Amino acid sequence: MPFPIKIPFDKVPDLFNGNPVDLTIHSGLTIFVGPNGSGKTQFLKFLRANSHVIPSICAARYISAGRLGFYEQYRSNAHGGRSYTNPEDAYMGDSGTKQYRLSSESAIGDFFTLSDRVDILIKVAERLRKIFHRDIILEWDSGRLKVNFKRTNEVGSVYTSAKEASGLLHLVSILTAIYNDEISILFIDEPEISLHPQLQAFLRMEMERVAGDPKIPGKKAIIISTHSPEFITIRRPEDICNFVFFSTIDTSPKQLAFDAKELKYNKIRSLLMRMGHIHKAAFFAQRPLMVEGPSDEIICSFLEGKCDLYLNAAGSQILPVIGKDQMPIVTKLFQAIGKTPVILTDLDSIADGTSLINALSINDKAEQKAQDFGHKSVHEMTKLVYGDFTKIVDNHWTELEIHLTSETITDSTQKKRVLLKYLLNSGIKQLNSLPFKSDLITARKRFDGLLGILEEAGCFLLRKGTIEDYYFAQPNVTTSDKITSAASETESMDQLPMEQINSQYADVIKALKYASLSPDINEAEAVSEILLSFAAPAISKLTSPSATLEITNMAMRLLGDKASLFKFEVEQLEGNNTLLVDKNSTILNVQGFPVKFTQQSNPNEVVKNNIKPL
Known part of the structure; x- marks a missing residue:
């Protein structure tokens, strides 16, 4: 797999407006950067699904940004309506799913690898011990893999991984994938999640140690998507070619070539x-x-x-x-x-x-x-x-x-x-x-x-x-x-x-x-649209003896939950039945309430002249 490797795609489904994308892998570490919603994650998954087109690739692994999502049930009250699951019951997976450890997109696959590969466990455990003063303990209990930790710098008992810092669990997962020599190409979405900036820099250095030609023992190609400056390192001008810059989901990403004229200045x-x-x-x-x-x-x-x-x-x-x-x-x-x-x-x-x-x-x-x-x-x-x-x-x-x-x-x-x-x-x-x-x-x-x-x-x-x-x-x-x-x-x-x-x-x-680029944030526009959608029908009810109740019920029928934004009252003002609509929220930056409507009112004019941004 001599670099650079050019990987052209005529188009990527649902991305970049159907335009072609030419990706070039210039070195062992390629980095996607760009705003949220610009297509980085989708393109990363697309590459994982099409990794067979990359030379020298035997096994590919993709680690998602939600790699610990499955574990939250043991760490927090995710549902809100009941107590969360006992942390002591936490486990990483069972023996029936262990065979899918390389295709798993979550941290489960990496902890299965640690239970299988003593050499990788030693590498990860040594870094945990020296950097975090932690011992990691893996044990199978009734066909389930449990992960526990113990602090090495103080007297204490073994505790469940559900009580460990999430950043450390993320780090264990990614380090395991980095050191796993079964993997030829590794895709990681947002490796920085939950990590302190210094640990992000440490993780980047560990990636750089193994990044290279997969034909060389101990090396692998790594492609990551990140929002962190800690993963941007330029030691020579040509290193900028390792970065792929995304802008919008409708625009193909941009990547500088080694022979770009800009790099000659x-x-x-x-x-x-x-x-x-x-x-x-x-x-x-x-x-x-x-x-x-x-x-x-x-x-x-x-x-x-x-x-x-x-x-x-x-x-x-x-x-x-x-x-x-x-x-x-x-x-x-x-x-x-x-x-x-x-x-x-x-x-x-x-x-x-x-x-x-x-x-x-x-x-x-x-x-x-x-x-x-x-x-x-x-x-x-x-x-x-x-x-x-x-x-x-x-x-x-x-x-x-x-x-x-x-x-x-x-x-x-x-x-x-x-x-x-x-x-x-x-x-x-x-x-x-x-x-x-x-x-x-x-x-x-x-x-x-x-x-x-x-x-x-x-x-x-x-x-x-x-x-x-x-x-x-x-x-x-x-x-x-x-x-x-x-x-x-x-x-x-x-x-x-x-x-x-x-x-x-x-x-x-x-x-x-x-x-x-963006227009002014104007919450008054949204409130005005909702108010206008029922103002005219409400005015038609002003002559009813039970106008307040009828208008309130009609608002609930026409607006549904949005009716809770307003309070309605019909009063006699200057001899006329008048609908008073007041705001029922303390957080919206809107002024002009209460708004008054009579039978002669033009709803559009009333709303336009009264409802303004705060």
Whole structure:
């Protein structure tokens, strides 16, 4: 089984919209990463069912994420209506099912293996003894396999595995499968379950020890699906080819080839070799929001919570990229592995040049807008707009300088930063008072158009300059106290009305909303739909002498259990029978109750004008 092994599939049933998938096994350990619901588990099971197409594979084993589900009856009151089964009665399986230990998808198969294979038991038991101070004891009782433990570092009795930490049971199961040399290829869904981060790293190292060509004694191919950064290790740039990146269930996963052009760039290779934990965590986000540093991250994290944007739930994550020159490099890397990075960066990212824009993969909507402006592409538009802006600086700086700054500036880069910041933050009236006003106003309008198009492509510029230029209290910020100043700013903002924050931080909030993808959480919409579904029939009952009872019964009949959301009362108000509908819940973020309906009411208008998000 010489690597790489290419395994093409014309299609995978019920996955990836019927598109072909080309999986390449570059080494003994292949890792699937991606959000929930992106098809990782289903594809893993599909591979297990089709493992015969992989060369040198004799026996395959799949371990599910619910590998201890069968055991919960001994560990918790799973049903709720009765006491849970006595933990002392817990057993892992019986002799009748032992023959299926390699095809079992639960931990049962691994504990059967431990009872059969003394050599594997020794390997697992030694690690339990040295790392956890535990002895594992297997015994057959009336045809049932019981697993017990004993602490080795203190005096104590033997106790049932139903009272042992679930993480340790998960670890025993997976270690057993890793060491089992009967298995040629091992599929594990979410090996990190219940494990402390350090133990996840230990488990990854044990996988790496045995991962390899199954033809070699003691080696096996391992394919895992994970949500944990602890299973992301890159010791050389080509290691990223061992990762398969999933995005949605309708999109084929993405995998870099060894000869990918991105891996030929020295800067990307250098980045891969020094990736920190925060970069690894961003591997699990489909739309990482890249910001320039810790202070930007602090402000963005605060605004995310303040605006109820739920970036993480939407598949995004705030990723601070230290060093302005790193932004284009990180962008190229994430695009290469199928991510859609969103960028929030200082204004000098475009004042200094176009390298960041050139690194962007531009979507069709942004390209169309550039064409509407009369340009072939966004990149061409950027080049022309920036080029003409540079000419203004080169040709007219001497006349403009006195109006823009009190300092004498000789550095060309600094000149462009000062002028662009002034352009984007001044009104047309101010620009009209400057020399070469026609050129400046034209440049301003062209930059407004360009920045709007870049936002369609997921690139947002801080038009005021840097994140510190948005602070309500403008501190004299130095590099050493940027984080402290950012923290102080969030404390101050927490006391301000949302309207004021929205106005001051409009550029930042716009980027956060773009990254979040999801619309606002609006529980009022669902409540309104339910209320409208019976409001009209209820109004027709207002003339009945027993209107309250009839309307309540009708709501139960029409709405079923959903009727419990409301309380109904018919009262005489201003000489008219009026239906009062109140909310019967304390947890829904909805305002506007009680709602009043009369015989003349238009239910749609009443609900629309009253029921609002809280």
